[in-house]
Amino acid sequence: MLKKLHYCFIILLFLIFYKVNDVVSLTSDGLSLLSFKSAVESGGATVFSDWNDKDSTPCNWSGISCANISNSVEPRVVGISFAGRNLRGYIPSELGKLTYLRRLNLHDNNLYGSIPDQLFNASSLHSIFLYNNNLSGTLPTSLCTLPKLQNVDFGRNSISGEFPTFLRNCRQLQKLILADNRFFGVIQKGVFPEMANLEQLDLSGNEFSGSIPDDIGELKSLSGTLKLSHNHFSGKLPKSMGDLPLTVSFDLSSNNLSGEIPQTGSFANQGPTAFLNNPLLCGFPLQKSCKDSSEGPGNEGESLIQGNVSRDSKKGIKPGLIVLISVVDAVGVALIGLVVVFLYWRRKNSGGCSCTGKGKLGGGENRHFCGLNCVGRFPGSDSEVESEKGGGEGSSGMNGGDGDLVAIDKGFSCELDELLRASAYVLGKSGLGIVYKVVLGNGVPVAVRRLGEGGEQRYKEFVAEVQAIGRVKHPNVVKLRAYYWAPDEKLLISDFISNGNLASALHGRTGQQPSRLAWSTRLKIAKGIARGLAYLHECSPRKFVHGDLKPSNILLDNDFQPYISDFGLNRLISITGNDPSTSGGLMGGTLPYFNAVPAERPNSYRAPEARAPGNRPTQKWDVFSFGVVLLELLTGKPAEFSSPTSSTSTDFLDLVKWIKKGFEEEKPLSDLVDPMLVKEIQGKKEVLAAFHVAMACTEQDPEIRPRMKTVSENLEKIGS
Incomplete structure (x- = not known):
């Protein structure tokens, strides 16, 4: 035992x-x-x-x-x-x-x-x-x-x-x-x-x-x-x-x-x-003078005047004053009548002009926009646009406005009447309203974005935001030139960029072939976007976060120089009471992305942390979005694209994951780049270096992603 x-x-x-x-x-x-x-x-x-x-x-x-x-x-x-x-x-x-x-x-x-x-x-x-x-x-x-x-x-x-x-x-x-x-x-x-x-x-x-x-x-x-x-x-x-x-x-x-x-x-x-x-x-830069906030002799004088009026009122109004008031009233009524008659005849004789710049459905031609005859100047509502498309006459939703056209850029010279009389053409329409191309009297085209009719109680906030945007000056950022504020209308006037956007250049507009962008052109576009975004992050007056960078709001001129648009726009849209998530990327540009190519899937260019509701935009969001855009320039594929092996059109591949998997599996570079570039980039280390920059930008952890300043510096070294 x-x-x-x-x-x-x-x-x-x-x-x-x-x-x-x-x-x-x-x-x-x-x-x-x-x-x-x-x-x-x-x-x-x-x-x-x-x-x-x-x-x-x-x-x-x-x-x-x-x-x-x-x-x-x-x-x-x-x-x-x-x-x-x-x-x-x-x-x-x-x-x-x-x-x-x-x-x-x-x-x-x-x-x-x-x-x-x-x-x-x-x-x-x-x-x-x-x-x-x-x-x-x-x-x-x-x-x-x-x-x-x-x-x-x-x-x-x-x-x-x-x-x-x-x-x-x-x-x-x-x-x-x-x-x-x-x-x-x-x-x-x-x-x-x-x-x-x-x-x-x-x-x-x-x-x-x-x-x-x-x-x-x-x-x-x-x-x-x-x-x-x-x-x-x-x-x-x-x-x-x-x-x-x-x-x-x-x-x-x-x-x-x-x-x-x-x-x-x-x-x-x-x-x-x-x-x-x-x-x-x-004091400056607030629109509140320190003199206005303190009582002075002027206030005492005002009280004295009120006292005299009160004392005189006890004695009754003199006969001469009664005659003067009667004459002024008669003149005022006559002037109002003349104005009404003038507006009636102007509207009657407006001929073939249109408040939207488009002819009746079936008319076949684009008609110019007669701003003054639309009294307030730009079409007031979606129903008006639809009425001109469908046959019935729509009325403008705008009733004039006690507003002013304020030039932000000293080089911009245009009076409100000139803007309203100028020929204008509708470029596109989205949930944010309508964007027009307006040709001024001097032949210079500008883009006019209509923000909507709300936000009349937030004038100071609106003006402060617009002025901050207007102070941004960079060769790769769309320049805001002026704005118009009235209780029932808000407009932004910016440079018109003539060659569409990057989305249509890479993928083509409806019925058109995409542009055959050479590698040198794509690298030039990438460097320009990086410089502009680094400026917004590091050097602009407000250190802007774009928050929604994508090919549809990267505009191109005739030399394929890129311009970042729509920065700061979400804040302005929220002030006017609209939904910024429906933006079509129109400020300063041409037709919206969703009219150029099939609609992009939601959040496809946004960082993973940006897809959670309630999170505040950060510069690292923009870094991720830029990385996706750079991958799109390299591969010719959108941020999410149909799987070539799928039997249905509803199966999509994530571009970032697809690229990282390709590098893990050590696929040939020719399998990853845009087929248009295969012959051109043989033996070039530049493309591989650009891929590494893009993958660093699209790291899942935002803290690991580099700053845009670093990204821009690394891209400048490529091909130099």
């Missing part, structure tokens, strides 16, 4: 030893990562499907990056990336044991709880992206103990507390985003002067109060936009902000700031949108 027990004991020890040995065969980094798997309550079934505790290393697990470290025997974990995977759980403190972890990317999930203080024991961390989760608690004090920390984005969470003064110790920090959290209180002086390397600061959407600290002007490395909007900052603007780099844009909107806007340094480069919704702010 004892002998049997002895044997059983030996077998049990063997099994225990075997099991322990099986577990500990996984590296220490792998064991720390398993704690994260355990901390995820839902959403991890597929995400962690290949995380096996029997593996010897976690370096082959999904979402994990490793590197060979000089003083380590085996590869070590340097990156964790699970962005947008709908993971619900908490961040375990064991991740702090990953000594060589450099990048932690867990944004756009449902992580909750506080950020563990022990996480920052991972001393190699330089980038932490936890934005758009449900994290709470306060900012850990050990954050700035990391010697290499450069990028921190904790935006769109529920983190609270006062602005941490310990951030002065984050001297290597380049990016700090705490937007849309629950921070509160006054920002103390002495923090910003210590953050000499900070390039990006976003504190918007919190509950900060008090004055903006005077030493904020010490952030000499800032670039892009300084975002302090949607807080409770009060008091005067610190003049030191004028000492910030001239390329920095401000967003101080929706606060309680007061006083006159300084006119020194960087302040002089700001548009009105930087200061909107601060009722007590005055």
Whole structure:
């Protein structure tokens, strides 16, 4: 019996030893990562499907990056990336044991709880992206103990507390985003002067109060936009902000700031949108004079006049004044009658002109547009357009308008009457209204986009946006020349680009063959788009994000020089109450994309993170869209195209995935490029280099994608 027990004991020890040995065969980094798997309550079934505790290393697990470290025997974990995977759980403190972890990317999930203080024991961390989760608690004090920390984005969470003064110790920090959290209180002086390397600061959407600290002007490395909007900052603007780099844009909107806007340094480069919704702010560039906001002798004089009128009214109106009022009334009635008769005869004698520029259905000819006879100038509604197509006479939906034609560009000279009398032709119609080609009296054609009739209560906001767009000047961006505002009409007047858009050049318009674009022409177009987009991101007054870049809003002139159109348009459309998602890409261009080729599938040029509803556009969206456009130039295929092996026309292939699969399978370059280019690009490394730029732009993780400035610089090297 004892002998049997002895044997059983030996077998049990063997099994225990075997099991322990099986577990500990996984590296220490792998064991720390398993704690994260355990901390995820839902959403991890597929995400962690290949995380096996029997593996010897976690370096082959999904979402994990490793590197060979000089003083380590085996590869070590340097990156964790699970962005947008709908993971619900908490961040375990064991991740702090990953000594060589450099990048932690867990944004756009449902992580909750506080950020563990022990996480920052991972001393190699330089980038932490936890934005758009449900994290709470306060900012850990050990954050700035990391010697290499450069990028921190904790935006769109529920983190609270006062602005941490310990951030002065984050001297290597380049990016700090705490937007849309629950921070509160006054920002103390002495923090910003210590953050000499900070390039990006976003504190918007919190509950900060008090004055903006005077030493904020010490952030000499800032670039892009300084975002302090949607807080409770009060008091005067610190003049030191004028000492910030001239390329920095401000967003101080929706606060309680007061006083006159300084006119020194960087302040002089700001548009009105930087200061909107601060009722007590005055001075340029706001349309509110500081003199108007203070009482002066003029107001006293007004009271005195009112007092005299009141006293005179008690004595009754003198007979001479009664006669004068009667004469003025008679003259006014006569003038109104003359105007009515004049308009009647002008409308009766309008002959064959049309409010839409198109003849009756079956007429066969395009008729010119007589703006004045349409009283308000451009067709007022979709029903009017349909009536001219179908037979019945439609009435204009516009009743004149108390509006002005405002020239943004000093070189543009055109009076409203001239614009309304000019011949105009309908280029296309979309959910946003109608776009016209208008030939002015001097023979210069312009494109006129009608935005709609809404938004009459948002005049200042509309004008501020238009003026910001008008300040954009780049040879690869469509130039806005003027705008017209009236309560019942809003128009944008821009350059007319004569050679259609990139979509029709690559794929042809209805009934026409596509242009045979040579490789040198395609490379020229790609470089031009990249330069224009980099300018909008880095150098334009508002640091614009396009948000909807695609071939249909890339216009071409007769030399195939590209022009980016429709930037900033979504904001204007939303002000007027229309739906920007229906844009046909018409501003400054010719026929819309959906009239040129079969309709593109929804979101086919948009980044993966842009397809989730409610997400705000970012520059990295544009980078992805540009990458798709570049792939389209290289392959001649749209962003989604019918599978050649499919028996139905409803099966589509994603261009980005198709290209990446082709490179993984090491297919010949001739199988991937546009057949029109095969003979021309034999033996050229330029095309391969362009493919690599496009694939970098279309990385799934937005943080990995390069900036457009870098993309443009890399493209300029190709073929030079």
